Amino acid sequence: MEFILSLLSGFFLLFGSFLCLSGGVGILRFPDFYTRMHAVGVTDTLAAAMILIGLMLQNPDTLVIIKLMFILLMTLFISPAASHALGQAAVLNNLPPLVDLNIKDLDNSTASGDKPSKS
Amino acid sequence: MTMILGLYNYWIVIVLMMIGFYIIISHGHLIKKIIGLNIFQTSVFIFYISVGKVEGATAPIWQEGILLYSNPLPHVLILTAIVVGIATTALGLALIVRIKEAYGSVDEDEIQSMDNQDVISQEKEHQQC
């Protein structure tokens, strides 16, 4: 039982580190601000979650697990909000994305996209 | 070889300290000087904390059965130093904001030339009187 727990926790920790690294590679290799932010936002949150779960399995002491659970909850709330803040700051300052989309169209497109039943 | 392994933390601290020092004396932008001062301060903190570390010891919080602790005294000194550092940084940044309002620039050379021009024009006025 202990062996399975430590194996599982090692797997989670390694997976989390791999996700972090791949997010870093994404920052360097993606061509545009918005794509880079998407890479980092998704992988960073999941990597933090994986690492925290791995740590939880390492030490099955109740108080430690509860504290780590709180940190996990906070990270799941805060990290996507931070990525959203970055993206919104870029849009509000008219940073043009790589695909040639007129930014002013974004307000219209959300309104028309709500009704998929219309052709 | 053991000397390098034993002293490398001091050398890294010295390298960081010198980079911070160089940033302070060679750049003209006032905010960059303050950031260089920050780097310098942090390198001093690293020096003290690395001096306080004992091989194989744990954090200085009392637990049953653990006999070897890292030295808490440098931790206390550096705690005070960090907070005093942020206080001086805040005050320095407030001064920079006022300097920008008064002179219109935060570059040290431009401020110095504006001051020199003020002194020269004041001397001309005194000569005319």
Next chain:
Amino acid sequence: MVGIALAVNQIKDMFAVVMLAGIYGLVSASFFVAMDAVDVAFTEASVGAGISTLLMLTTVAMTGRTEHEASHKPLLALLVVTITGGLLIYGTFDMPYFGSADAPVHNHVAPRYIFDSMKEIGVPNMVTSVLASYRGFDTFGEVTVIFTAGIGVLALLSVVRRPKTDAAVEAINDSMHEKHLILRVVIKTMIPFILLYAFYVQFHGDYGPGGGFQAGVIFAAAIIMYALLFGLSAARRVITQPVVQLLSAIGVLLYGSVGFVSMLNGGSFLDYSVLSADPIAGQHLGILLIELGVGLTVASVMIIIFFSFSARSEYQQANKGESL
């Protein structure tokens, strides 16, 4: 960290430089964790990577984003730096090796602090016992320094607020509610937890890493986050300027009064053993009260500093708008 410092030297874009300074603070905090200095790492992470980056960003927003080219060659500076560095490296050859247990720093006062702290003060966190009790007078000086910095920033950056500009700014803030809806909702749910965490760190500082400074900074960070998202005038309605100024002074006064009451009870200044019948209970009471004072002052001074910077920035923008 050497790489980050070199990058700070080279890069001309001030925004990137400030971000790098924040990263430098965070990396040094993780270094402190590796050196078993958990209290210091906590403080450096909250102060160096949080408040410091925030204040520098506010200043860069007010002063401009790029740095001008240096007009003189840096050869003299490089020479001075190299000579000083060489002398310092020459000086390290006599120092004790990294991590050795018989270095002079571990042999004089430290063993007494480590082994007698539990007996004399009864607080597991040795850093808190040294900071608050054995070296309490230094901490008093530190609190006074923070208070002085707050007063200094107030003296430099305070702005007389007129109700007409207040109403105009509030109108702008309300109209932006739609744009920032997601962030406002998420942050509104987060703020109570952050405040609760600040109180937890404040009172748990005896048993784990924590204490007055870290708690004060985290509390101020929650309020600053509210001010960033909802506008300065909304935040000022919650935390009014006279109240926060009074609180910062009360923190320092609390600290001094604990020392004074110890003198009235027969001991020396800041000797907590005479505060209660049992000396260990007296120590606990004394540490609790002074940490409370420290937390109060640090939180209010950080809030004062941020509000002053923010108000000055709004004042500058309003003046720029009027003069155009």
